[in-house]
Amino acid sequence: MANLVIDSREIPQYSVESVLDAVIWGDALEVLPKLPDEMADMVFIDPPYFLQLPQKRLLRWKVKTIVEGVDEDWDKFESFESYDQFIITILKEVKRIMKARATIWCIGTYHNIHRIGKLMQDLGFWILNDVIWVKTNAMPNWLNVRFTNATETLIWAVKDKSVKGYTFNAEIARRFSKGKLAINVWELPICIGEERLKDGQGKKLHPTQKPKALLERVILISTKEGDIVFDPLAGTGTTGVVAKCLNRHFVMIEKRQEYVEACLKRLSQEITQPALWRSDEK
Amino acid sequence: MANLVIDSREIPQYSVESVLDAVIWGDALEVLPKLPDEMADMVFIDPPYFLQLPQKRLLRWKVKTIVEGVDEDWDKFESFESYDQFIITILKEVKRIMKARATIWCIGTYHNIHRIGKLMQDLGFWILNDVIWVKTNAMPNWLNVRFTNATETLIWAVKDKSVKGYTFNAEIARRFSKGKLAINVWELPICIGEERLKDGQGKKLHPTQKPKALLERVILISTKEGDIVFDPLAGTGTTGVVAKCLNRHFVMIEKRQEYVEACLKRLSQEITQPALWRSDEK
DNA sequence: CAAAGTCCTGAATCATATG
DNA sequence: ACATATGATTCAGGACTTT
Numbered sequence: 001m002a003n004l005v006i007d008s009r010e011i012p013q014y015s016v017e018s019v020l021d022a023v024i025w026g027d028a029l030e031v032l033p034k035l036p037d038e039m040a041d042m043v044f045i046d047p048p049y050f051l052q053l054p055q056k057r058l059l060r061w062k063v064k065t066i067v068e069g070v071d072e073d074w075d076k077f078e079s080f081e082s083y084d085q086f087i088i089t090i091l092k093e094v095k096r097i098m099k100a101r102a103t104i105w106c107i108g109t110y111h112n113i114h115r116i117g118k119l120m121q122d123l124g125f126w127i128l129n130d131v132i133w134v135k136t137n138a139m140p141n142w143l144n145v146r147f148t149n150a151t152e153t154l155i156w157a158v159k160d161k162s163v164k165g166y167t168f169n170a171e172i173a174r175r176f177s178k179g180k181l182a183i184n185v186w187e188l189p190i191c192i193g194e195e196r197l198k199d200g201q202g203k204k205l206h207p208t209q210k211p212k213a214l215l216e217r218v219i220l221i222s223t224k225e226g227d228i229v230f231d232p233l234a235g236t237g238t239t240g241v242v243a244k245c246l247n248r249h250f251v252m253i254e255k256r257q258e259y260v261e262a263c264l265k266r267l268s269q270e271i272t273q274p275a276l277w278r279s280d281e282k
Numbered sequence: 283m284a285n286l287v288i289d290s291r292e293i294p295q296y297s298v299e300s301v302l303d304a305v306i307w308g309d310a311l312e313v314l315p316k317l318p319d320e321m322a323d324m325v326f327i328d329p330p331y332f333l334q335l336p337q338k339r340l341l342r343w344k345v346k347t348i349v350e351g352v353d354e355d356w357d358k359f360e361s362f363e364s365y366d367q368f369i370i371t372i373l374k375e376v377k378r379i380m381k382a383r384a385t386i387w388c389i390g391t392y393h394n395i396h397r398i399g400k401l402m403q404d405l406g407f408w409i410l411n412d413v414i415w416v417k418t419n420a421m422p423n424w425l426n427v428r429f430t431n432a433t434e435t436l437i438w439a440v441k442d443k444s445v446k447g448y449t450f451n452a453e454i455a456r457r458f459s460k461g462k463l464a465i466n467v468w469e470l471p472i473c474i475g476e477e478r479l480k481d482g483q484g485k486k487l488h489p490t491q492k493p494k495a496l497l498e499r500v501i502l503i504s505t506k507e508g509d510i511v512f513d514p515l516a517g518t519g520t521t522g523v524v525a526k527c528l529n530r531h532f533v534m535i536e537k538r539q540e541y542v543e544a545c546l547k548r549l550s551q552e553i554t555q556p557a558l559w560r561s562d563e564k
Numbered sequence: 565c566a567a568a569g570t571c572c573t574g575a576a577t578c579a580t581a582t583g
Numbered sequence: 584a585c586a587t588a589t590g591a592t593t594c595a596g597g598a599c600t601t602t
Contacts, residue, residue, distance in 0.1 A: 132467075
């Protein structure tokens with residue numbers, strides 16, 4: 001079902017055909033330059049959030065269990081500058097890979113989304129909206145020293161100010177927000193339960209797996225059937241899975257072996273009708 | 283009732299006493315360096331958003347009226363770079379003027395808030411939260427080419443990562459969001475009706491007047507009675523008016539004469555109990 | 565006077581066709 | 584490249600007018 005492309009130094013350049021509906025196993029920084037110009041109709045990027053969590057573990061008060069935060073190598077950067085460099089490098093390549101009327105979505109929290117937004121503007125991207133994902137089941141802030149952060153922000157943009165005629169399916173967008181208008185606020189639970197992938201030990205496989213219902217909204221609103229959706233930092237591949245469920249093509253890049261394996265497994269098992277996980281009922 | 287301080291070149295330095303509960307009529311860039319270190323317990327900044335609206339007017343099709351967008355000199359900048367310089371200059375001075383455990387709020391939309399957030403991080407500010415203001419009566423996007431932008435974002439931060447013991451009144455914060463937790467999402471209407479200031483011709487005096495209910499939330503949650511709230515870009519003075527209503531002190535700077543006059547008038551007329559405009563009922 | 569209907573407008577980076 | 588004309592007509596809330 002799913003195509004696997006193992007990146008290597010011998011490969012100088014990819015054709016669209018060779019990566020269509022494929023997971024490319026490799027480092028995005030190395031793979032991106034090999035992808036063709038104007039390949040993608042839409043790009044979804046879920047970059048590391050650079051959370052800068054303290055080393056000491058957070059203990060739940062009552063049950064005395066440790067909160068499993070994000071403690072992956074891929075979320076560690078030496079400084080804001082090195083984080084910015086990572087983002088800039090990817091965004092520049094992505095811009096080249098976007099079709100003229102393609103749009104791009106970047107998701108993040110207050111830790112990183114503002115950096116990304118400013119860097120996008122500096123690179124010439126023209127922001128169309130930010131969309132607020134209100135998580136209906138966010139983890140409370142027990143210490144009461146700040147608000148419970150229940151939101152993530154998606155920035156939606158085109159390549160530059162002059163772009164017209166990008167895809168925006170307004171009728172569909174109206175379904176996903178409260179009220180009659182297509183408002184830039186979405187209420188959705190975070191990914192838990194059966195949808196959440198586990199490793200051999202029953203631990204969550206990926207710390208920030210995005211819900212399929214979120215990608216459904218992104219893809220339905222900003223692409224047409226047959227379009228190519230590109231995700232250069234695929235993780236466990238929610239983008240590609242949802243794209244296929246909705247009759248779109250995907251191209252994904254992922255570096256970590258266990259995530260690539262998860263992508264392939266999901267692509268062979270989860271290509272179903274969206275009915276089970278969609279959430280567009282008002 | 284309200285103190286007016288007219289800034290001039292002869293004034294080299296202000297004492298706290300000389301500006302307490304005063305509107306300083308002058309250019310923030312000139313006044314800020316004259317204000318004392320560690321004066322403020324909390325800072326609220328509502329900077330120009332740099333909207334970059336097109337020159338052509340937007341016409342309502344049926345009623346043939348023009349949408350009165352923001353077309354003020356103070357929202358015009360030559361480039362992102364010059365906008366950034368304006369923000370950086372103000373933020374640096376503000377940081378000096380903040381007490382060690384003070385907090386700062388900056389409000390904006392996707393046009394500018396990401397720039398501000400990144401610049402704040404680069405200046406060492408440590409973001410505690412972003413708070414999403416969901417506007418219940420935002421203007422629709424009736425051409426259906428993007429989402430109706432119904433939100434503004436408030437970034438809430440301390441001077442640096444090490445700051446502890448800042449004021450966060452969690453009990454009050456819980457009242458302002460849905461559910462039992464103090465969530466970072468506030469639903470509030472934009473400022474219209476009787477609260478909205480008009481000029482002699484019945485036109486809105488300020489294009490972006492903030493509702494008192496918004497400032498009430500900010501001030502109640504992040505200050506104590508008797509604290510000094512500082513607003514270097516005061517506009518029509520909502521910050522000071524609400525501060526006085528809630529038994530806090532204020533210091534405000536405003537450049538434009540008609541806004542200063544509005545501040546003084548409001549400070550002499552609107553210092554009432556908050557009951558009339560507050561909106562903390564669940 | 566109350567109720568119902570009309571009109572106006574809000575931090576907006578809102579489109580397309582023709583000349 | 585500009586300027587100008589035309590058009591597919593959304594929602595909430597307050598002010599005002601009519602019934």
